Amino acid sequence: MRRPVDTGDPDRLYTVTGGRSRADTTFDLVTLVVSECEPAAGMQSEHVGILELCRHPTAVVEIAAELRLPITVVRILLGDLLAAGKITARHPPTARSAASLPDTALLKEVLHGLRSL
Amino acid sequence: MGSAASELPTRRAPLADVAETGLKIVIVGGFGVGKTTLVRSVSEIRPLNTEEVMTQAGVGVDETTGVRAKTTTTVAFDFGRISLNERTVLYLFGAPGQERFWFLWDRLFSGTLGAVVLVDTRRMDDSWYAIDRLEHHGTPFVVAVNRFDDEPVRHSLDEIRQALALGAHVPMVDCDARVRASGKHVLITLVDHLYELALAREATS
Numbered sequence: 001m002r003r004p005v006d007t008g009d010p011d012r013l014y015t016v017t018g019g020r021s022r023a024d025t026t027f028d029l030v031t032l033v034v035s036e037c038e039p040a041a042g043m044q045s046e047h048v049g050i051l052e053l054c055r056h057p058t059a060v061v062e063i064a065a066e067l068r069l070p071i072t073v074v075r076i077l078l079g080d081l082l083a084a085g086k087i088t089a090r091h092p093p094t095a096r097s098a099a100s101l102p103d104t105a106l107l108k109e110v111l112h113g114l115r116s117l
Numbered sequence: 118m119g120s121a122a123s124e125l126p127t128r129r130a131p132l133a134d135v136a137e138t139g140l141k142i143v144i145v146g147g148f149g150v151g152k153t154t155l156v157r158s159v160s161e162i163r164p165l166n167t168e169e170v171m172t173q174a175g176v177g178v179d180e181t182t183g184v185r186a187k188t189t190t191t192v193a194f195d196f197g198r199i200s201l202n203e204r205t206v207l208y209l210f211g212a213p214g215q216e217r218f219w220f221l222w223d224r225l226f227s228g229t230l231g232a233v234v235l236v237d238t239r240r241m242d243d244s245w246y247a248i249d250r251l252e253h254h255g256t257p258f259v260v261a262v263n264r265f266d267d268e269p270v271r272h273s274l275d276e277i278r279q280a281l282a283l284g285a286h287v288p289m290v291d292c293d294a295r296v297r298a299s300g301k302h303v304l305i306t307l308v309d310h311l312y313e314l315a316l317a318r319e320a321t322s
């Protein structure tokens with residue numbers, strides 16, 4: 001199941017991102033991404049892959065796993081698509097500082113969901 | 118339900134179109150402790166694997182020459198998914214507890230609801246570091262002891278609490294990571310704990 005994408009082939013990642021290594025950090029691992037358009041001819045294949053995958057809401061981490069790309073690379077690609085208005089992003093509840101906790105209403109919802117599994 | 122061999126779809130079922138909130142819980146533990154097994158037992162999808170690559174001038178790496186060569190650290194992790202309802206999805210991450218992983222904690226797991234430290238009593242030392250780091254990061258956690266059939270001596274939770282120097286405020290639970298009901302119980306123990314913490318905080322604010 002494991003398939004390291006970076007071993008022996010750093011050039012591929014360099015090409016995919018056009019040499020960029022700084023990712024858009026607004027995309028959390030569990031930000032849900034939704035396509036706002038269909039892939040068009042001439043698009044980079046990774047962009048096409050993302051738009052096809054995200055016809056239904058798909059978490060950033062699932063996109064990375066499906067496309068077999070590191071999270072950072074996926075964040076860069078998502079930044080491109082967001083800037084071009086081709087996707088929208090549903091972010092998790094406000095990025096919290098490490099020491100704070102989510103509210104009781106949210107936790108109640110989680111408990112309810114887990115109990116009915 | 119509750120069977121060890123859960124039947125997961127081979128193709129990834131998409132989330133509902135109204136899904137809007139992704140949440141995460143991290144399961145930390147040493148190699149072979151059963152993280153992926155636990156994720157698999159409760160996940161609605163076959164666990165997927167992905168990785169993060171960190172490229173920077175040597176973190177925790179000796180600089181052997183005057184040239185600041187870039188080092189690449191790769192951390193792989195598994196994850197699974199539980200749709201709590203149509204709008205809310207919980208992602209479970211099985212994360213290795215080794216040192217290099219913690220450099221990526223903030224980038225990957227900031228905003229996590231909490232963590233489960235999965236413990237193998239035959240290799241308790243593997244858990245020390247993870248517990249220390251979670252306390253350092255202020256991430257609330259519970260300790261789940263994965264019971265293996267070939268434990269030479271079966272230690273009680275109290276003995277394990279002492280061995281790990283765990284405070285009385287950290288919930289502990291026995292589990293069998295292969296069993297769905299048991300995995301579910303571990304997650305509920307964690308979220309119950311988080312709920313208590315949140316209630317206490319709301320009462321004082």
